[in-house]
Every structure is written in structure tokens, then in C-alpha cells.
Amino acid sequence: xxxxxxxxxxxxxxxxxxxxxxFSRINGIKPDFxxxxxxxxxxxxxxxxxxxxxxxxxxxIDILYGRALGINxxxxxxxxxxxxxxxxxxxxxxxxPPALFNFAAVVIYQHIYFLLMYLTGNLLHDGILYSQILLKxxxxxxxxxxxxxxxxxRFFLRLNNKQFMQNxxx
Numbered sequence: 147x148x149x150x151x152x153x154x155x156x157x158x159x160x161x162x163x164x165x166x167x168x169f170s171r172i173n174g175i176k177p178d179f180x181x182x183x184x185x186x187x188x189x190x191x192x193x194x195x196x197x198x199x200x201x202x203x204x205x206x207i208d209i210l211y212g213r214a215l216g217i218n219x220x221x222x223x224x225x226x227x228x229x230x231x232x233x234x235x236x237x238x239x240x241x242x243p244p245a246l247f248n249f250a251a252v253v254i255y256q257h258i259y260f261l262l263m264y265l266t267g268n269l270l271h272d273g274i275l276y277s278q279i280l281l282k283x284x285x286x287x288x289x290x291x292x293x294x295x296x297x298x299x300r301f302f303l304r305l306n307n308k309q310f311m312q313n314x315x316x
Contacts, residue, residue, distance in 0.1 A: 147310045152187070156199060159183055160206045175286045180207070181255060182295045184226040185247045186302035189238055193230025200226035213268045221258040225251050238303065241296040248295030252288040 159179050170176050180203045188196035204219030212218055229247050236243045260279060263269045305311060 148312070151305070151311060152199065153202075155183060156203050156206070160203065160210065163207070164211065172290065173286065175283065175290055177290045177294045178252060178255070178287060179294075179298075180204075180222060181225065181251045181291055182248060182298050183302075184222060185229055185244060185251050185295060186299045188226055188230040189233060189236050189243060189247065189299070190302065190306045191230075192233045193227045196226035196230040197223045198226075200224075214263075214266055217259060217262045217266070217268070221255050221262065224258055225255045228254060241299065244299035245292040245296035249288040249292040252291045253284055256284045256287070 163179060167176060167179060180200070183203070184196050184200045187199055200222030201219050204222035205216075207218045208215045229251055232247075256279075260269070
């Protein structure tokens with residue numbers, strides 16, 4: 147049942163990312179709800195689970211909206227794996243780790259994404275300065291994700307503790 151619920155969350159997230167979440171922009175920056183989902187399950191389930199969520203979400207985004215197939219998938223997958231490795235050392239009931247992890251995940255994801263876009267020649271504008279990307283995209287989105295991620299994590303924590311989310315055969 148857990149697989150179906152998470153798959154539904156991923157699909158809803160991708161649909162809402164292109165529709166409703168566009169209205170959550172502040173100064174042109176919108177939160178990355180895929181990262182919030184990945185970080186929540188990195189803390190709750192670990193690296194393999196969050197990497198799979200990142201890979202599937204990224205592939206769907208690449209297929210539907212991306213310029214190059216695999217860039218989002220790889221970036222989200224690596225981000226999920228990195229933060230899933232810290233699962234054993236995180237106090238799951240606090241909102242501080244999800245906030246910090248969401249901020250750091252946005253920074254890491256965006257760096258991987260822009261590096262891959264640059265290396266594949268798919269960067270939209272030549273002559274974009276790193277400082278502009280950092281100050282106008284990465285840091286504001288990281289702060290936005292940290293605030294929303296800490297709040298939304300509580301929902302995923304409660305959802306994950308439900309009886310139907312337990313992987314049992316009996």
C-alpha cells in the first residue's frame with residue numbers, strides 16, 4: 147500500500163507543480179515540492195527510497211517539461227541519496243532537520259542541475275553569472291523550501307505512521 151500512496155503523491159506533485167503550485171511564487175521564486183517530498187522520505191525511509199522517488203519524479207519532469215532527458219532525474223536522485231544517508235543520525239520528530247535538509251537539498255540540487263545544463267549545452271542564456279544564479283534563484287528558493295518543508299514534513303511524518311503505510315504481509 148505504501149508504494150501506491152507514494153506513487154500517487156509523486157503523480158499529484160508533478161500535476162500540481164505545473165498547475166496550482168505556479169501560484170505559490172514569491173518574487174518569481176516557487177518552492178520545489180519534489181525536493182520537499184524527497185527530503186521527507188529521506189529522513190523517514192532512507193537513501194534508496196528517497197533516491198527512487200527522486201529518480202521517478204525527475205524522469206516525469208524531464209519527460210513532461212524538461213529540455214534534456216535525465217538531468218532532473220539524475221539531480222533529484224543524487225540529492226535523495228545524499229540526504230538519505232543521514233537518516234540514522236536524525237531526530238525524526240523535530241522540524242529543524244527537515245528545514246535544514248530542505249535548504250541544503252535545494253543548494254545541492256540546483257548546483258548539480260546547473261552544472262549538468264552547462265555541460266550539456268542546454269543552459270538558456272550564455273553569460274549568466276554564478277553570483278546571479280546563487281542570489282536570485284538558489285538562496286531564495288532554499289529559504290522558501292526550508293520554511294515550507296518543515297511544515298509539510300509533519301504531514302508526511304503522520305502519514306508514514308499510519309497503519310496502512312506499514313509494509314506487512316499480514
